[in-house]
Amino acid sequence: WKQHNSRTNKLLIMATRAKLMKQLMQGSRPRRKMNRPSVREAQKKTKWNILRGDTVQVIERKHPECGKQGVILKVDHARDRVLVEGVNKGTHFLKPNPDLGRPKGVTVQRERSIHYSNVNLVDPVTGLPTRVTKKILQDGSKVRVAKRSGAIIPRPEILTVRRRPKSVSVTASDTSSDDDVWEVTYVSPEEIEKSAQA
Numbered sequence: 001w002k003q004h005n006s007r008t009n010k011l012l013i014m015a016t017r018a019k020l021m022k023q024l025m026q027g028s029r030p031r032r033k034m035n036r037p038s039v040r041e042a043q044k045k046t047k048w049n050i051l052r053g054d055t056v057q058v059i060e061r062k063h064p065e066c067g068k069q070g071v072i073l074k075v076d077h078a079r080d081r082v083l084v085e086g087v088n089k090g091t092h093f094l095k096p097n098p099d100l101g102r103p104k105g106v107t108v109q110r111e112r113s114i115h116y117s118n119v120n121l122v123d124p125v126t127g128l129p130t131r132v133t134k135k136i137l138q139d140g141s142k143v144r145v146a147k148r149s150g151a152i153i154p155r156p157e158i159l160t161v162r163r164r165p166k167s168v169s170v171t172a173s174d175t176s177s178d179d180d181v182w183e184v185t186y187v188s189p190e191e192i193e194k195s196a197q198a
Helices: 002-025 037-044 178-182 189-197
Strands: 055-058 069-076 081-084 089-094 106-111 119-122 132-136 142-146
Antiparallel strands (some): 055 069, 055 119, 069 081, 089 106
């Protein structure tokens, strides 16, 4: 019995070593697998009713900030979570950085994410949380409709503004005159051969 037990222990140790060696050979530290049930459920989801810039209310009764309203700052589709302005704040430590004018470390309050299912859109008419349905209008546009009042929930204006604005600075390498733009600068290999033969 003891011999059998020691053999299984040796096999276990060898399997663990092989697994560790495989991870080490792959390079850097093994990445944390995004294989939690909540992440798997988020990957299945294809339709989202809550967008960045929407006003939402926390509806989870066990949440300490139940009933608080705020504007969505970010929607994390991969993890099925949202970041709501002024809701679910927690302490965050910022490291010292003299380049940014922060010689000492600072502790700040910052929003933490909350699960998508714990918030509901706020009805624009009643100001209360509501579920949402989608409807296609006569002109063919798809809109969100509040189930509580039947009012159309418009898309937030902030979605028309890019989060990372495009660079509009003009440098020396940019072409400014129209003549330079339309000038043909590419010479094909066939044209080179023709000019060499002539």
